[in-house]
Amino acid sequence: MNHPDTLREVQATGNVREDFAPRPPVTLEQTELPFFFLVELTAKILFKGGPQRQGELVDRIRLLPGVLEPVLSFMRAEHLIEVQPRTHGDPVHAAGKEFTFALTDMGRQRATDAMERSQYAGPAPVSLQAYERQVRQQSMADIEVTRADITRVFEGVVLKPELLDQFGAAMNSRRASFVYGPAGAGKTYIAERLIGLLHGGIHIPYAILVDGEVIQIYDPLVHTPLVDSHSQQSQLERRGFSDARWVACQRPVVLCGGELTLSMLDLQFDAEARFYNAPPQVKANNGLLIIDDLGRQLAEPRAIMNRWIVPMDRQVDYLSLHTGSKFRVPFDVNLVFSTNLQPSALADEAFLRRLGYKIHVGPIDEHDYEGIFRQECDRLDIPFTHEGLAYVLHRHEQEQRPLLACLPRDLLGQLRDQARFRSLRPAMSEPLLDWAWNNYFVRD
Numbered sequence: 001m002n003h004p005d006t007l008r009e010v011q012a013t014g015n016v017r018e019d020f021a022p023r024p025p026v027t028l029e030q031t032e033l034p035f036f037f038l039v040e041l042t043a044k045i046l047f048k049g050g051p052q053r054q055g056e057l058v059d060r061i062r063l064l065p066g067v068l069e070p071v072l073s074f075m076r077a078e079h080l081i082e083v084q085p086r087t088h089g090d091p092v093h094a095a096g097k098e099f100t101f102a103l104t105d106m107g108r109q110r111a112t113d114a115m116e117r118s119q120y121a122g123p124a125p126v127s128l129q130a131y132e133r134q135v136r137q138q139s140m141a142d143i144e145v146t147r148a149d150i151t152r153v154f155e156g157v158v159l160k161p162e163l164l165d166q167f168g169a170a171m172n173s174r175r176a177s178f179v180y181g182p183a184g185a186g187k188t189y190i191a192e193r194l195i196g197l198l199h200g201g202i203h204i205p206y207a208i209l210v211d212g213e214v215i216q217i218y219d220p221l222v223h224t225p226l227v228d229s230h231s232q233q234s235q236l237e238r239r240g241f242s243d244a245r246w247v248a249c250q251r252p253v254v255l256c257g258g259e260l261t262l263s264m265l266d267l268q269f270d271a272e273a274r275f276y277n278a279p280p281q282v283k284a285n286n287g288l289l290i291i292d293d294l295g296r297q298l299a300e301p302r303a304i305m306n307r308w309i310v311p312m313d314r315q316v317d318y319l320s321l322h323t324g325s326k327f328r329v330p331f332d333v334n335l336v337f338s339t340n341l342q343p344s345a346l347a348d349e350a351f352l353r354r355l356g357y358k359i360h361v362g363p364i365d366e367h368d369y370e371g372i373f374r375q376e377c378d379r380l381d382i383p384f385t386h387e388g389l390a391y392v393l394h395r396h397e398q399e400q401r402p403l404l405a406c407l408p409r410d411l412l413g414q415l416r417d418q419a420r421f422r423s424l425r426p427a428m429s430e431p432l433l434d435w436a437w438n439n440y441f442v443r444d
Helices: 005-009 035-049 054-061 065-077 105-117 128-137 147-153 161-173 187-197 229-239 301-306 309-314 349-354 366-380 386-399 407-421 430-440
Strands: 081-084 100-103 177-180 201-205 207-210 213-216 246-250 253-256 268-270 275-277 287-291 316-320 326-330 333-339 357-360
Touching: 035 054, 035 065, 035 100, 035 105, 054 065, 065 081, 100 105, 128 201, 128 207, 128 326, 147 161, 147 187, 161 187, 161 357, 177 187, 187 253, 187 287, 187 333, 301 349, 309 316, 309 333, 309 349, 366 386, 366 407, 386 430, 407 430
Parallel strands: 177 333, 177 357, 213 275, 253 287, 287 333
Antiparallel strands: 081 100, 201 246, 207 213, 268 275, 316 326
16 A cells, blocks of 8 residues: 555645634543543653653643643542652743653553553544544535546646546546556556545544554555644644644545555554554545556455445445454545456456446557657657657557557656667667667567
């Protein structure tokens, strides 16, 4: 599973709607978290980070001081923490009430016991109920894709208008799409650029708590914050407007390829750290999930396809803890399957009917092939010539090879590499084109 970094340059920028921002809890009850979970989380943070002032604890646990105060009072009364004298040079709080808290021996033992159960010591999780409410509030159902959006996102990309119309309608449908065609036709490239159609931003929690178990959801490899964490936290402290346990991010795109296994689609339990990482479909909530190279995975393609029947039909998914306990999570994802294989080889007719759009991306015509060739020549600083293109087209015809969208980029890239090696200026000459062609295609 990975995140295509190049997509972000085409994603629509936009602020998160303030009425969608989760409000910060102002009481312990509003956190919807067990009191003793917060006691142990505070102890673990002090155990890992050493003595800290209340403001530092607030920064790490991401709860307002008034919410954290009863937890600290309880820990002091139970002799789990002590107030240390301020050392020389420590800044003094304006009101004179900035204390430094440290674990006592009893507190260190409590923290050690808690670490054996779970080593999670990050921002306080949110409840599963709060997560469900937020996902519904920022649902993909509220996104409308227009022809103007498609034109903006695919500006400069050589594609048939009727193909763009199919993708635009598919994004409005909230139903899964099945994109198929030969390798190199541009299926993954097109699917990845769809993220640019997802307007605005959303809020993603650092973690959620389910039956006392912590599940990390925010993933810096997948989720792109709208502002850096320090700026965001300062803003939250100044305004007290948004719950700091959530990160304002662009809508996510998650790409799963041939490495995907069925087990990856359930919770990933870290046996050493004793907490979970969310599977890709949860990280992709309120965004785009692309299952690429379908049929190349170790698992049977039908098993992978059937895994999505309930989420596609009901917009919920079911996950299991290692204890055997099952729970449901929202499934608010635009799901895109992409494959080089024939659809009939991957799924039966009943499953294919569940897919909203079946989109074929195949070979292109000579006009579009020339357009891509010109673009790649400009990008690689190689002078374009009609003679060079005619020679490449002749090789295609001679060997009966289809015109695929990836070929101009790949052939010209190899041509440039060889020219550099030979200290030549890259040019669409027959010798260099021949070398690139013969080097690129595999021969029996």
